[in-house]
Amino acid sequence: xxxxxxxxxxxxxxxxxxxxxxxxxxxxxxxxxxxxxxxxxxxxxxxxxxxxxxxxxxxxxxxxxxxxxxxxxxxxxxxxxxxxxxxxxxxxxxxxxxxxxxxxxxxxxxxxxxxxxxxxxxxxxxxxxxxxxxxxxxxxxxxxxxxxxxxxxxxxxxxxxxxxxxxxxxxxxxxxxxxxxxxxxxxxxxxxxxxxxxxxxxxxxxxxxxxxxxxxxxxxxxxxxxxxxxxxxxxxxxxxxxxxxxxxxxxxxxxxxxxxxxxxxxxxxxxxxxxxxxxxxxxxxxxxxxxxxxxxxxxxxxxxxxxxxxxxxxxxxxxxxxxxxxxxxxxxxxxxxxxxxxxxxxxxxxxxxxxxxxxxxxxxxxxxxxxxxxxxxxxxxxxxxxxxxxxxxxxxxxxxxxxxxxxxxxxxxxxxxxxxxxxxxxxxxxxxxxxxxxxxxxxx
Amino acid sequence: xxxxxxxxxxxxxxxxxxxxxxxxxxxxxxxxxxxxxxxxxxxxxxxxxxxxxxxxxxxxxxxxxxxxxxxxxxxxxxxxxxxxxxxxxxxxxxxxxxxxxxxxxxxxxxxxxxxxxxxxxxxxxxxxxxxxxxxxxxxxxxxxxxxxxxxxxxxxxxxxxxxxxxxxxxxxxxxxxxxxxxxxxxxxxxxxxxxxxxxxxxxxxxxxxxxxxxxxxxxxxxxxxxxxxxxxxxxxxxxxxxxxxxxxxxxxxxxxxxxxxxxxxxxxxxxxxxxxxxxxxxxxxxxxxxxxxx
Numbered sequence: 121x122x123x124x125x126x127x128x129x130x131x132x133x134x135x136x137x138x139x140x141x142x143x144x145x146x147x148x149x150x151x152x153x154x155x156x157x158x159x160x161x162x163x164x165x166x167x168x169x170x171x172x173x174x175x176x177x178x179x180x181x182x183x184x185x186x187x188x189x190x191x192x193x194x195x196x197x198x199x200x201x202x203x204x205x206x207x208x209x210x211x212x213x214x215x216x217x218x219x220x221x222x223x224x225x226x227x228x229x230x231x232x233x234x235x236x237x238x239x240x241x242x243x244x245x246x247x248x249x250x251x252x253x254x255x256x257x258x259x260x261x262x263x264x265x266x267x268x269x270x271x272x273x274x275x276x277x278x279x280x281x282x283x284x285x286x287x288x289x290x291x292x293x294x295x296x297x298x299x300x301x302x303x304x305x306x307x308x309x310x311x312x313x314x315x316x317x318x319x320x321x322x323x324x325x326x327x328x329x330x331x332x333x334x335x336x337x338x339x340x341x342x343x344x345x346x347x348x349x350x351x352x353x354x355x356x357x358x359x360x361x362x363x364x365x366x367x368x369x370x371x372x373x374x375x376x377x378x379x380x381x382x383x384x385x386x387x388x389x390x391x392x393x394x395x396x397x398x399x400x401x402x403x404x405x406x407x408x409x410x411x412x413x414x415x416x417x418x419x420x421x422x423x424x425x426x427x428x429x430x431x432x433x434x435x436x437x438x439x440x441x442x443x444x445x446x447x448x449x450x451x452x453x454x455x456x457x458x459x460x461x462x463x464x465x466x467x468x469x470x471x472x473x474x475x476x477x478x479x480x481x482x483x484x485x486x487x488x489x490x491x492x493x494x495x496x497x498x499x500x501x502x503x504x505x506x507x508x509x510x511x512x513x514x515x516x517x518x519x520x521x522x523x524x525x526x527x528x529x530x531x532x533x534x535x536x537x538x539x540x541x542x543x544x545x546x547x548x549x550x551x552x553x554x555x556x557x558x559x560x561x562x563x564x
Numbered sequence: 565x566x567x568x569x570x571x572x573x574x575x576x577x578x579x580x581x582x583x584x585x586x587x588x589x590x591x592x593x594x595x596x597x598x599x600x601x602x603x604x605x606x607x608x609x610x611x612x613x614x615x616x617x618x619x620x621x622x623x624x625x626x627x628x629x630x631x632x633x634x635x636x637x638x639x640x641x642x643x644x645x646x647x648x649x650x651x652x653x654x655x656x657x658x659x660x661x662x663x664x665x666x667x668x669x670x671x672x673x674x675x676x677x678x679x680x681x682x683x684x685x686x687x688x689x690x691x692x693x694x695x696x697x698x699x700x701x702x703x704x705x706x707x708x709x710x711x712x713x714x715x716x717x718x719x720x721x722x723x724x725x726x727x728x729x730x731x732x733x734x735x736x737x738x739x740x741x742x743x744x745x746x747x748x749x750x751x752x753x754x755x756x757x758x759x760x761x762x763x764x765x766x767x768x769x770x771x772x773x774x775x776x777x778x779x780x781x782x783x784x785x786x787x788x789x790x791x792x793x794x795x796x797x798x799x800x801x802x803x804x805x806x807x808x809x810x811x812x813x814x815x816x817x818x819x820x821x822x823x824x825x826x827x828x829x830x831x832x833x834x835x836x837x838x839x840x841x842x843x844x845x846x847x848x849x850x851x852x853x854x855x856x857x858x
Contacts, residue, residue, distance in 0.1 A: 200819050207607045228608035228822065324713065324798055378713040379693040516821040522799055530715075532804055552621075556604045556612075563612045 154189035155450050161216035162198040162437075163471075170470035174463060182457050188450045199225075202442055206230045211442035213451040216267060219255045219436045220508040226258040227512035227557075232441040232448060233261045241452040243459050249500055251434050252476045255507035265455060267464070268473040269436035270401045271499040272329065273492075274423070278416040280305055280316070280396045291420035295336065295360065298423040305396040306368060314368070314376040317389075319397040321361050322373075322529055323522060325380040325389060326398050331521040332433050333357040335506055337425045342509035347517055347550060349524070350543045355536065356425070358528050362535040370531050386411050403472045405490040419492035421499050432505040436476070474500055513553040520545045601828035611825065618829035628830070630805055631813040632837075634719070638809065639786035641723045643779060650730045650778070651771065654737030655763075668738070675731035683795035686725045687712065712796060715804040722793060722807055733778045740774030741767070772853040776845070783841050787834060790815070810834055 150156055163171060175192045183189055193212070195201050202215040203225070217225070225231050238245055243265070245253060252266040278288035284304040292298040302318030309315050323330045334341060334354035341347055341354065348354060365373060376394075381387025384407055389395035391412040398404075399422055408415050424431045439458065441451050458464060465475050465484045472489050474496045475481075485493060499505065508514060524542035527533045533541065576583075601618055603611035622628050657668050674682070689695050690711035698708025711721040744767065752762045768775075793807040794800050801808035814834065818827035 203607060203819075203822075224822065228606055230608050374710060374713055375692060378710045379691060381688075381691070381694075513821070519801075519816070519820075523801075523805065526799065526804060530803065556606070559604055559612050559614065560609055563610075 150189050150191075151184075154183070154187050155447055157188055157190045157214065157447055157450050157454055158193065158212040159190050159214045159216075159454070160193050160195045160198055160202060160212040162195065162218075163216065164194045164196070167471055168192075168194050170467050174458070174467060178454065178457050182453075186450075186453055188453060190454055203230065206442045206444055209444055211444050213441065213445045213447045214454065215440050215442055217264070217438055217440055219264065219266075219438050220514060222256065222263050222438065222440070223258045223510045223512045224515060225440070226261070226263045230443055231263040232443055232445070233263055234265065234441070235262045237441075237448070237452055238262065238265070238455075241449075241456050243452070243456045245459075247461065247477050247479075249476060249478050251500055251505045251507070252436055255434065255436055256438055258510050258512075264438035264440045265459060266436040266476045267439050267458070268468050268471045269434065269476045269500070270403070270473045271496045271505070272399055272401050272422070272433045272435070273496060273499060274397055274420050275390060275400055275404055276301075276397045276418050276420065277390070277393060278418050280393065284396075288416075288418060291418060292423045293421075293427045294423050295425050299364065301397070302364065303367075308372070312369070312372060314372045315394070317368075317373070317376055317395050319399075320373065320377060320395070321525065322377045323525065325377045325395065326383065326400060329399070329433060330525045331509075331518055333361060333525075335433065336422060336431050338429060338431065342511050345550075347509065347511065347546045348543075349539050349546060353425075355539055358524070358535040358539050361525070361528050362531070365529060365531065370529075374530070383407070384411070391415065402474060402490045402493055402496045405492065406472050409489065419495045421495075421502070424504075429504050430499075430502045432499040432502040434500055434505045434507055436507075511550075513549055516549050516553075517546050520549065597828045597831060600825050601832050603825045605824040605828075606822040607824050608822075614825070618826050619833075621826065622829055622833065627805070627808075627813060631808055631810045634806065634808055635787055635789070635810040637719060638723065638789060639783060641719070642726050642786055643782040645723060646727060646730055646733065646782060647775060647779060649727055650733040651737055651775070653730065653734045654741055655767070657734065657738055658741045668735075671734050672731040675729050679791040680795050682725070682728060683792050686721075686728070687796055690721055690725075713803055715802070715806040718797070718802045718806045722796070725792060725796070726789075733781075736778060737771065737774055740771045744770035769854040770856075772849075773855055776849045776853050780842055780845055783845060784838055787811070787838050787841075 159175070161168065161171060172192055175190045179189055198215060199217050199221050202211060202217065205211045222231070245262075245265075248266065252269050253262065256262055256264040256266060274291065276288070276291055281288040281301075284301075286301055286304060292301050298319070305316065305318035306314060307316035321327050321330075321333060331341075334349070334357040337353045337357040337360070339348070339351060339353035339357065341349070380389055386392055388407060388411070390398040390400075390404075391407060393412075393415070408417065421430055421432055439455060441448055441455075445451055458467075461477055461481060465477065465481060468475055469484055469488050474493060475484050480497065490496070509517075511517065520542055523545075524538055527538040527542075528535050532538070600611055602613060602615060603618075604614050605611035653671055657664065657671065661667075689697050692698055692708055692710050692713070695708075695711075697711070701708040709717045711717050748766045748770065749762055752766050757765065788811050789809050790811045793802060793809060794812060797803075797807060800812065810830070811834075814827050814830045817823045817830060
């Protein structure tokens, strides 16, 4: 090696050596004698800030007393990563998942059942509203704890209500009254194109929960063995969607719906006052405050087919302990801290969600960013509140349900035929899963 | 004997990083995926052998037939169109004009933009009401379609967007063009060939090995199309499953539905399809590809 080459190598290598020696460190310095608890969570950005603060406080106080150090790791696609890590035998100690995934994970044996463990570690579940525990159960066992729960309601534009001659203090309670509102709130230009729409079930325009509509017609979809789309009540929901599309004009609706842009911003058609009513969760008020602070809106439960029965969709982000977690005892200590009412309500308030407790503390409402949070809280008390169907093959069924809704929305098939075809596909999916489960049980 | 054996051992030792890597990271996973394709395997439970059930189920799966049809259609539209556009652009960029390197950079730069960013930009450009594409069509009196929301137009929209990424093949065609001997053009000119005839009889035959290479790469890439439709359509399948492709269904089966056995069977079928198509392209190309060395 000549001198020039040696000099060049030194010049290139020296910065690397210096960076290695004195450069930034990725991890926090963990105090000695602490058990490091890996906590994977899906929240990033603004949503992760409250939890990071709580973790930091835990590490400083309870964690210091009990010798636990929680490492908060924001993970995209957290359910898939948790699944793969669990299959690989190296899961996190706690993971923050969505409730809809619980049956699938639990049925695969990926989660620790928490009924007994919660009792042993003095986690108080009695103070929680029953619906939030219900959605954390699968096959009678508790596999998760609610972190930030929410109900979904009807946001409506009060100004547009007034302009349409509707009383903004009397939001619709039944589907029939709702249809009348939609009619009166829909506006067109001279060419017949829709310029303002009352409501849409389109997945492309804020209709995130595309499977949910039969529930507002009092349907019972999953009975533990079969997902029933072909009942009169479920069929009525798809007939209703098709009839409204026919009435308002499918091509005009499709063109209007195709203009939907980003949800967080003025491309959101509800914020832009182009869509008068929308089925959304309590976080919507954050977007309103940021992008349309002058918007005059109200919140009500979504109408059901009869005024007597109040069907409410309830869902939650959840905490789970994956099977094979290295420190389940410490994970439960941390969960006990998180499930304290003051801690969990702080998290829920800052994430603009409802409180999971039967009796929220007064300061929960006082400092809540959603002025209508009490409406969402009341909805959770409905005896007809429902969560995702507790079926382990729901992910696959859900894609078929999306296809069904698309068929009805676009008029690809008459609603009756579309439902019948989807029922066959859903039956096949469920049957295949059940066959697989039987084969697994029969395997040596 | 000992010397031969010693040489063999030395050779094996020095090539160990490659063959160990090959065995561990390629051969073993391939073998395992072949085995899993004959099993029920939901990832968190041990695989259960089910024979050829996954393959027979695939044959009866209407969605499988749909994704195959979609992927074939995409390949049939995107590969010829992409090839024609790329060759024409390469010929234009090969002309000795001022600012040639700037034009070349303009064509190539879009290919280094992340696919997700490309998808988001095109979602906006193709928005029926606010998008630039329909605004441009309106200027010449044409009604713009619902590009992303119509089953009829969604596939064409995707093919159109895929042309945005034509820069890589253009660079390869450009290199191919510069490799064609100028003497052939001189001979053609002396024989009185027009520019069009020069293109047909000199440029295209000279470029044919490069076209073959790009077509094969295009066939493989079209059977792996994923990111653009995944981001551009909220339902991740497009209206009426019109932009639901093979790799997307494979991914859904593996990571959404936890049907690893079914997904592995799909992966092997995909491998065989790509192998067959590549073989077909080679066979069809025999009479049309001209190698200078032959």
